Amino acid sequence: MLRRPLTFALLGSLLLAIVAPAPATAADGGVAWTVQTADNAQGTGRANFTYDVVDPGTVISDVMTVVNTGTEPLPLAVYAADAFTASTGEIDVLVDGQPSQGAGTWVSVATTSLSLAPGESAEVPFTVTVPADARPGDHAAGIVTSFTSTDASSTLSVDRRLGTRINLRVAGELLPAVSVSGLSARYEASWNPFDSGRLVVEYAFANTGNTRLTGAETVATAGLFGARTPPVQLTEVLPGSTVVVAREVPTFSLGWVAGSVELTPEAVGLGAAPLAPVTAEFSVAAVPWSLYALLAVILVAVLVAVLLVRRRMRAGAADAADAAVAARRRRRGGAAAQAD
Structure with a gap:
């Protein structure tokens, strides 16, 4: 679930993250609202809707609570959609109108619109119907509330969206897998001859398995001025998603730098376990002009x-x-x- 102000933009994006159990909030002047999980037989004080080890064919019923915390009447559209990890590493969902292909098609909301007076709240019941042929592993979706307005100075529509994430793990064999591709490195010399330059390393981290993944990354350089960065925790990546990772490493060089990116992936959730480390090497001309x-x-x-x-x-x-x-x-x- 999101706990941050919503981004305001044309067809604005919605970010869904695992955070402490608190309402997600969107606000802009007199327009403001929150969404959060309801306390019921599925759980209390939940950060988001998470269902572990669900058998194919299972039907789950749950409720999301929406509160108008603003000072103006609030018309909202409500829909479910696939969730994915954007290339920037943030969890997002498809915008309304883009067809879902995964878990977003499993979710049915009881209402597709709400109209709330200031201070009024409403419950949005929904069901998750897991297909009988659902593949084992993790699936992600989001339930989204959307407020659309038109900028008075233009004809552009501004879509403010706020939602709650659904994590669902279908019972069966877990096959976590990761691939690293497109590794590139470049050296940016400093104008100060007594200062280190910057080694910029970029690569694509793809979740090719059926579980959510994270991991720890280290960049190491070899040679006279060789160094190793402290491990950096990677963002969570949903199955089928790819993120682009960029790192800047202070580096001294006399003309050439070689090294490697060392990645230790780890599956997220029940039965999580580290995967075999992945190493990708690089070398680049690094002239300290x-x-x-x-x-x-x-x-x-x-x-x-x-x-x-x-x-x-x-x-x-x-x-x-x-x-x-x-x-x-x-x-x-x-x-x-x-x-x-």
Whole structure:
């Protein structure tokens, strides 16, 4: 369930996350409302609607509570849709009108619209009918409430959406699996020759199994300035979803950096267990231009200094030779005068 202000945008997105059991809230001036799970035989104080180890063919009944916490009448559309992990790592649901293909088609809401006066609340009963041929593993959907308005200064419709996530695990063999692809790395040198550059590593993390996944990631570099980052916890990824992960790592380099991304995936939920680690290697030209420029300036300065010293030494030697010649001439001149 979401516990954050709703994003306001054309066809605005809805984010569904696992958080503490509290109402999800959307607010904009006088328009504000909350949604949350109802306390009933399915559970109390729930963060979202989660049903573990459900047999195919099972029918589940539950209730979502909606409260108008604003100061204006609130017309809401209500619908269910597939949930997925967006490429940015956030849990989202399909917008109204986009056909669901998965668990969103299993959910039926008792009403498709609500009209709530300020302070009024309503219960939205719904049922989840698990198909007899449902595949084992995790399935995700969301129940969404939507308020659509038109911007007075334009013809654009603004869709404010708020909803609660449904997690459902169908009984059967759990086959967690992950793939890492599209690994790329680039080096961004610092303008400060005494500062480290940035190694930017990107890759796609795909959940190819039938359970929700998370994991821990470490980026390691090799060589003289090799280092290893502390483990970073990855976002939860739903089955069939792919997220794009980008990391920035401070890196010292003399021209080339090689290393690897080490990922330890882990299934989420009952029976969760770590998977075999996945390692992907990279190498990239990493030229510290500012450091090389500084070294070039220093080298030129040293060469100029050496040339100046040599020139002065040569000039000094020439002056000494001229003085010696002049002295010999004076001595010869003096000897000749004494002979006369």
